[in-house]
Amino acid sequence: xxxxxxxxxxxxxxxxxxxxxxxxxxxxxxxxxxxxxxxxxxxxxxxxxxxxxxxxxxxxxxxxxxxxxxxxxxxxxxxxxxxxxxxxxxxxxxxxxxxxxxxxxxxxxxxxxxxxxxxxxxxxxxxxxxxxxxxxxxxxxxxxxxxxxxxxxxxxxxxxxxxxxxxxxxxxxxxxxxxxxxxxxxxxxxxxxxxxxxxxxxxxxxxxxxxxxxxxxxxxxxxxxxxxxxxxxxxxxxxxxxxxxxxxxxxxxxxxxxxxxxxxxxxxxxxxxxxxxxxxxxxxxxxxxxxxxxxxxxxxxxxxxxxxxxxxxxxxxxxxxxxxxxxxxxxxxxxxxxxxxxxxxxxxxxxxxxxxxxxxxxxxxxxxxxxxxxxxxxxxxxxxxxxxxxxxxxxxxxxxxx
Numbered sequence: 001x002x003x004x005x006x007x008x009x010x011x012x013x014x015x016x017x018x019x020x021x022x023x024x025x026x027x028x029x030x031x032x033x034x035x036x037x038x039x040x041x042x043x044x045x046x047x048x049x050x051x052x053x054x055x056x057x058x059x060x061x062x063x064x065x066x067x068x069x070x071x072x073x074x075x076x077x078x079x080x081x082x083x084x085x086x087x088x089x090x091x092x093x094x095x096x097x098x099x100x101x102x103x104x105x106x107x108x109x110x111x112x113x114x115x116x117x118x119x120x121x122x123x124x125x126x127x128x129x130x131x132x133x134x135x136x137x138x139x140x141x142x143x144x145x146x147x148x149x150x151x152x153x154x155x156x157x158x159x160x161x162x163x164x165x166x167x168x169x170x171x172x173x174x175x176x177x178x179x180x181x182x183x184x185x186x187x188x189x190x191x192x193x194x195x196x197x198x199x200x201x202x203x204x205x206x207x208x209x210x211x212x213x214x215x216x217x218x219x220x221x222x223x224x225x226x227x228x229x230x231x232x233x234x235x236x237x238x239x240x241x242x243x244x245x246x247x248x249x250x251x252x253x254x255x256x257x258x259x260x261x262x263x264x265x266x267x268x269x270x271x272x273x274x275x276x277x278x279x280x281x282x283x284x285x286x287x288x289x290x291x292x293x294x295x296x297x298x299x300x301x302x303x304x305x306x307x308x309x310x311x312x313x314x315x316x317x318x319x320x321x322x323x324x325x326x327x328x329x330x331x332x333x334x335x336x337x338x339x340x341x342x343x344x345x346x347x348x349x350x351x352x353x354x355x356x357x358x359x360x361x362x363x364x365x366x367x368x369x370x371x372x373x374x375x376x377x378x379x380x381x382x383x384x385x386x387x388x389x390x391x392x393x394x395x396x397x398x399x400x401x402x
Contacts, residue, residue: 009082147233181284
């Protein structure tokens with residue numbers, strides 16, 4: 001080893017080379033007259049099967065990132081820390097380490113075994129949270145700070161706990177389908193009816209900031225004031241490949257190929273219009289939380305089911321379930337593997353059903369799935385928008401059995 005290196009530098013090289021560095025935060029600038037970020041957070045990430053270390057640079061309210069291969073990371077970390085900061089908090093598999101520099105640049109190192117440190121006492125819980133939550137409380141995510149969900153020190157606002165939980169639940173569902181997205185090119189994502197875009201920003205944070213993927217995300221909504229707010233925030237955060245525009249789902253024609261379509265709480269048949277777009281694009285992944293399913297409520301009739309359908313509340317709930325069942329089945333006919341998942345618990349919102357669909361290579365089940373669908377449709381005596389909009393595709397997929 002280089003005898004001119006200090007012990008903390010030697011330790012850093014060993015932690016990185018052995019893959020034992022779990023995270024680091026550099027803070028307290030040595031000089032305030034330069035362009036150095038006020039804080040740098042470092043975390044391990046796996047990109048294309050190889051370990052990298054992601055440097056997140058915090059400047060004012062913006063965050064940028066750089067992914068550094070493991071072979072170069074130790075030198076990058078030690079040089080960046082020694083040149084710019086007075087303090088480092090480093091987490092490893094077996095210790096929590098604090099490095100403090102005097103004004104003359106002399107380093108003092110304090111180390112505690114992880115099992116005895118504040119974080120170590122809850123190590124098992126921390127690992128459990130990591131599995132359940134993509135965005136961790138205690139680590140400020142700039143988009144959450146700007147949206148009022150987190151404070152600048154990473155604490156979740158008391159009144160925003162449900163929203164924080166919803167964001168993480170959504171990101172867990174996204175993480176499960178990432179293997180179905182292309183890894184060798186830029187990923188294109190469209191979010192129909194994005195609204196204030198909590199989840200759009202979260203999606204960008206996960207894929208572009210945390211994972212360093214090449215992505216292009218478009219958020220579409222009818223409300224001009226909401227789009228203006230989201231556009232300004234994306235600019236402020238430095239999210240260069242996230243853009244927002246005013247528009248209607250059915251009329252949107254700006255893309256020729258889209259890999260993922262997200263549609264959350266689009267009302268009634270607007271959800272179906274988004275599904276039609278996704279299918280026409282051949283999207284690999286579809287994530288949809290339907291809202292206000294009124295279409296079938298006006299159509300359903302069945303004398304045998306009269307004890308249920310004669311009660312407005314029960315008919316409304318049944319119509320919503322039937323609508324989502326129809327959507328899922330038609331997606332299956334067209335070659336998607338579909339799941340209906342609980343988005344968040346019912347006490348937080350009545351709109352808690354998420355349709356998650358991933359495109360498969362297809363198989364010989366389309367005709368059978370169509371027959372199952374047709375029997376269900378005829379029993380309810382309905383004519384769903386989605387079937388009408390996809391009539392030719394469904395006929396082709398089901399082998400002309402319509």
